Structures are given as structure tokens and as C-alpha cells.
Amino acid sequence: MSILIDKKTKVCVQGITGRDGSFHTERMIEYGTKVVCGVTPGKGGTTILGIPVYDTVKEAVEREGANTTIIFVPARFATDALLEAGDSGVGLVVCITEGIPVLDISKVLKFYREKGVTLIGPNSPGLISPGESKVGILPSNIFKKGGVGVISRSGTLTYELVSHITNSGLGESTCIGIGGDPLIGLKFIDCLKQFGKDPDTEAILMVGEIGGHDEEDAADFIVHNISKPVVAFVAGKTAPPGKRMGHAGAIISGGSGTAREKIEKFESVGIRVASEPEEVGELLKGIL
């Protein structure tokens, strides 16, 4: 078992003929993901990697029965791609695109709430349920099916941490990159709820960073709602205030959103925080 995606997930790729879209579609197919269709406006009727391409998401979803879509569309077209995805009948949208205006995302999220559509991202590396399916750009070789659920605001840092989980002999149930933007769809708490109910997830790793206070909110949520062990890592202890550290959402503003606050909060509710990436494997092994 896993959360959000599994062997049955049927995926549509928006921006499938682009450089990144086609490269990662191939990787997803290699991994065993059921990519059933792609969309590039103006290229309907063609195929790429044996996958039929459509002009609109609605048509692609109707014809091929996709229930999930992943977006590789450039930032300036991505807002409309998101709205189109939300109106197509799929239940899950994964947005890899970085650099979408925040106000646009607030409108998209409002639309998704009305339609009952779940968004992962934007500015996300996607997600993977090892041995089941991958909808994203995460390097598959570092993952192994297992009992650790991973939720992260980061990309490569997640891979670093996952490699330590896998090298320690453990594996992952599902690993979700929730995205590095200030406004995102699924947040820590939403993912925690799902991992809490997933029988195959035995422990959870949260990977946070500076900016906002979602980590603190998650810590409070865990105290009352999650009985599974949780381990955390927080990046940005040395980040200067007022500077955006690569991710649009990673900024200490008005003196709040520091790594120190987040680590102290986690520790105050008994969540173990790794002091460096390599410790994560050992911490989880010690618990499981």
C-alpha cells in the first residue's frame, strides 16, 4: 500500500512533447508508471514514446481514462494548464513547474477546492510510491519499497535523505515533494493525515526548511493525531533573514520562519530532529 498513487494510477502528462516533459515521461514509463496520454496544444493526433498526444486535457482524460495529471508546462502558460487540469475530471494534479505567480496559485487553489481536486506543488519534484508508480522527476534508483513515508518541501535534499533511509536497510511507502513555493496544494498536515491511515507506513520523515510555519502547525497536529513515530530534518539554520533561499517560500520574514523555531517546536513535542542528513537513517532505524 501507499498513498495518493499506486499501480492503478493512470497518468496524463501536460507538456509531454517538451524537453523536460518527454525526458521524464520516458523515466516514468521505465519505472512502470501507467502513462496513458499526453497533452500539447497543437500537437493533438500525434504520438510520442508510443503515447497518444491530445490538444486538450479534457479530451485526453475522456479518451484514455487518466485520473492524475502531471504538469511540465513553462511558467507563463502554467496557470491556465493548472485550471484546465482542474476542469478535466482528474482527481490529482502534480505541478513540477517553478515560478508561477503566487496570486495565480491562490485562484487555482480556490477552483480546486470547489472541484474537489488535489494539487501537489507547484515547484514540486512530484511523488513516488516505490514499486508502484512514480509521478514526478525523482531519481528512481535511490528508492526501495518500505515503511517510511516521506514529506518534503525540497527536491535534491529529499533524495539525499532518502538515500540514507534506503542505505540503512529501510525503505519508503510514498515520498511526496510538496513544493518549495509559499502557496502550495497539499501541505505537511494533509500528507500526515493520509500517512496516519496508511497501514504500510510505519514511520514518517518530514523535511522542512525556513519560511512560514507549516512545520510548527504539523508538530501540533502530530501530538493529537499521529501515533506513528515521526522524525524531522530542517534546512536553513545558517540562512540570513530577508533573503529568498532559492525556493520562493524559503524566506525568514519579520524575524519568523527560522529553522531554530521549527527545530525547537519539533523537539518540544518529542519529534526527533536529525542534526545532519546522514543521521536520518539511524534515527529511523532506532525507532522501527
Next chain:
Amino acid sequence: MNLHEYQAKQIMREYGLPVQGGRVATKPKDAEKIARDYGNPVMVKAQVHTGGRGKAGGVKYAKTPDEAENYARGILGMRIKNFPVKKVLIAKAVDIKKEYYLSVIMDRDKKSPLIMASREGGMDIEEVARRKPKAIKKLWVDPVYGLLPHQAKEIMLSLFDDGKFALRSANIVEALYRLFTECDAQIAEINPLALDDGGKLWVTDAKVVLDDNALSRHPKLEKLRDPDPGEDKELAAKEAGLSYIPLSGYIGCVVNGAGLAMATMDLIKKYGGEPANFLDIGGSSSPEKVEKALSILLLDKNVRVIFFNIFGGITRCDDVASGVIRATESMKIGLPMVARLTGTNEDEARQILKNSPIIPVQSMSEGAIRAIELAKGN
């Protein structure tokens, strides 16, 4: 992107908000001239991208043009929290009876614009939130429907006991919200919104922060950019698809991914070193990008050693290795280099770096420790 007060006020004026007259001076003599034109007492205000200007002595009340000139002389060239003051705003002074607070920000929690208003104006809103959270009126706006007329009224009714005055002033909230959405702002703040003796409201201080992600659709606003010292390097990096922020240490870092770049800095600090920078070379890296990253890094004369920390996924380790080799051929690096390259094409990368002076390491922590040792001897 942060705007100066005078730029924020200019935009607010365009949106019909009541901003008193003001012009910018870069020389004391100009300050005097502007003050003379206005013929009234003026405020002389340092224009820097940071708060706490008043406390630092960067905001003065000048009764005469000569006083304005003197104050401008003192403020121009001063440093506020390490930001040099290159411009002062000379603004007509307002006889303030009472100060209010009004802002629109994007709320990460509710994923919607949030309007905040308070009778406790003129001070830091974070301070008010800590001390008297009930003194802040909060109202979330549906981003699709936008601000509704009754919501604008509700905000002003929370500020003023005189209901008629509140209703008459609701257009201020509407204008500020329109500015917020049309300019893709992250923050549009009036603090204080000042009530003068004649019962008129004025924007006497303003702050606007724009969403970097939206600047491409606001070329006019992009032109308002006034880089801070050192920021030119950040912008040059951005041009090249890199994300770079200088720090005060001596270990130069080249990393792929923002989270990993922060974790690398943290790790260096943990083992007793000081990172010289944050540098994310991004997802799909080419040798050219790595070369560019090194050239930016080398502008910082404090850098004594360079630490590459690459977790290959989409980024190919061999691309990074080729970039390093190309950089060593095209420029004089003259610094020890430590490389941790793991993941996609790591064997090829090792081959490329085999006969180079670059020191290979197996893990992040080993790399950090090695870099610190090398920095000591350099």
C-alpha cells in the same frame, strides 16, 4: 522584489491613494530646493530596503529648507543595517492626530489575500501581533471574487468610530487591494495611515513587496529595481539560471537544489566552518552553468576553498565535472576544490576528474570536514 518608500508611494498615488507631496534627492542641496518649493515643514527620509530607519536616525522632521539640507547631508551616505543610503525622500509633513495601520498580504495558511487593519498604527505590525493580537482586524478575501464593497466598509468601520467617515474612507481599502492584485504584490502596506487635524487621511509611510514570479508580466515595475550592494552578483547569477546569495564565510559552495544548498551551509557550520555563500545551480545543469557559477564565486575574495556537493538526479554528475574542468582551463582558480558527486553518471564524473587536482569525497559530511581543513591551510 522590495520597493523603496518613494516608489511604493508613487504607485499608491497612481491608484488614487492620498499620498502627500514628495520628491527624491540624492544631494543635500536638492533636498533644500525641494523643501523650499514645498514651503512647509518636510520629512527627510532615508530610502533603503530595510525597516528601523527611524531608530537609526534616518528619518527627520525639518522645519526649514536649511534644516532639510543639513539633515539630508547627515542621512545621505549613512548606513542603516549595512544598507548605504543613496537617496532621501523629501515629503511634505502631515500634522498627525492619530496613526492607523492598513495592509494587504498573501496569507500562506489560508492561501488567500489577507487584509489587516489596526488602530495601533505607526509601529511594527509583528510587535502589535505579539502584544495585542486583538487590536488587529483580519479579513480574508476570496481571490476569485476579489474584495467586495461590504468588506472594504467592514475594515474601515473597525478603524473609525464615526461610521459615516468610515464608509467614506472605504475607497482607500479598495484602492490598496486593487494595487495588490494588479501589481502582483506580496505585501502592500500603509503604516501609518495618518489622520490629520483637518480630518483627512494620508499615506505617510508605504511598503510594497512584489512577487518575483510575476515580474515578467510587469515590465514597468521590474524597472523600479534598485539593487543593494552585492545584489548585482545575485542578479547576474539569476540571469544565468543560478540562485546565489553571498554570506560572510570562506567556504564557497556549489550545490544542486535549494534545500541541499542550505543543508550544505548548515553542515559546514556544524563542523566549525563558515559558508561563503548559498548557491543552487538548479536542476538540469550544463557545464556552462557550472563554469558561470565558479566565476561568480571567485569574485568573492574571502573564498579560500570550494566545495561541490552534487546529488545527481536530473543534474548529471559528468556535466558538473566537465564544467569544473572547463573552468580550470579557462580561468585561474588557484583554490583547493573538494567534490562530492553522487548519483546519475557518477562513475563518468570520477573518470573526468581523475587527473585533476580536485579532491574527491564520498559524503556530504566528509566533504565539509575536508573543506574546513583545507581552508585552514590556505
